[in-house]
Amino acid sequence: MSVSASPWPTSVIVTRLRTAGCVFAEDEAELLVAAAASPAELAVMVDRRVAGLPLEHVLGWAQFRGLRIVVDPGVFVPRRRTEFLVDQAVTLARPGAVVVDLCCGSGALGAALVAAVDKVEVYAADIDPAAVRCARRNIAADRVFEGDLFAPLPATLRGRIDVLVANTPYVPTDELQLLPSEARIHEPRVALDGGADGLDVQRRVTAAAPDWLAPGGRLLVETSERQAPQAVEVFRRAGLIPRVVESEEWYATVVIGTRPTGRNEF
Template sequence: MDDETKISIITRLRIAGCVFAEEEARLFFSEAQSPAEFATMVERRINGLPLEHVLGWAEFCGIRIAVDPGVFVPRRRTEFLVRQAAALVTQGAIVVDLCCGTGAVGSALAVTMEGIELYAADIDPAAVRCARRNVTSVEGHVYEGDLYEPLPSTIRGRVNVLVANAPYVPTEAIVLLPQEARIHEARVALDGGADGLDVQRRVAAEATLWLAPGGHLLVETSERQAQLTVEIFIQNGLITQVAYYDELDATVVIGTRPNV
């Protein structure tokens, strides 16, 4: 590809709103198997498809996560959720990734700590298909269904770490999201109900039934919603703390089931 063509492609990507146009063009060039595939990638991106859907993968916690069309794209801020969970995971632990989407959080934890027993679940069939590609590669198990419903009963009351990157965008705020999310990601992965916390309430309500004594529930939320999330956790019998990371604008609420 000559320099003039490269400049033209980068310019088109910039006009389409791609802030990192040069980097994206390089990624397309390195991933495409032919000039025709490269051109298709560029056109799909210019037409508003998320970069990760165009590439078919996202980099998350230093690993490559498969991302299928229509599936929620793992965010950089969620790497903080992984770090907080990793600090609580020990070898042989039973780990559950609820609302798993691509399975990025569970997969990253399995890479961080080998030997965990990993289970993941999501209500969206497309997400489940995608998660199986990621989670089974780290010897985890993926189930389709509503929150805890599809999980095997054998782990009930034995879960050491439960992570739930549940949707927490208030319904009325969906329209304010970037077009990439609004149009190209499943609404079920975004919409958290009137105040954004409906799914978190349901996760917390059953958490102590699934957690082992001393087990932990971790959810990502916003700084603005964190106090409400804390109240939800406390109401459901969890000892609660909040972790913040300004650099990624990340907030994680951690609830622990008492040992008694």
């Protein structure tokens, strides 16, 4: 519901947003006006955005692969480039597939797969309690688990996962300071910090993945173009058959690892 009367002309909102550094000030103003239930609420929302809160946290949702994903304050905001990872997963997940969204954050990847693949069986997990609470509003609550990587997942999933998507943190610790202030200040460090080379969490996921994947199952992770060769070696050492897919449009790089079926696939 949009407000019936704005406390300021839209042009004033746009100017305030642009002065605060919002590149897409006109679009953001339109979204804020449409989302506010009253002039007073709009004033608060604009003030929060001008103060540096991510737009998605102000609105309470993020646009992701055609869906509105609930995103609570303090929860990692799903990036549009990660839609490319989901696109790859959709091509691999047959109807009825068992899918796990690890390091799920808001659960955006799992929710997108539920929407895209018929009768897919999606589970999700994250170590951040705030993220888990949020994900339970985007995915079936009884299939979202709180804990470290695979630890909280039902043991019955071991060896049965067809598609495992893991949007692990991959920013090297020393480069966190280079991130936009919206991410540095308002998103949890655990969702950003990938360790010295950015691949610490990915190594842990990849090392354990073969025990959880079904024969022929796939692990998909997002990484940077610079990190991809090292990520490929991590996959190989874990016994997965790796390949890299890239999108110039999204400036996205995804490494896909397949668990061998027992045949000579290397």
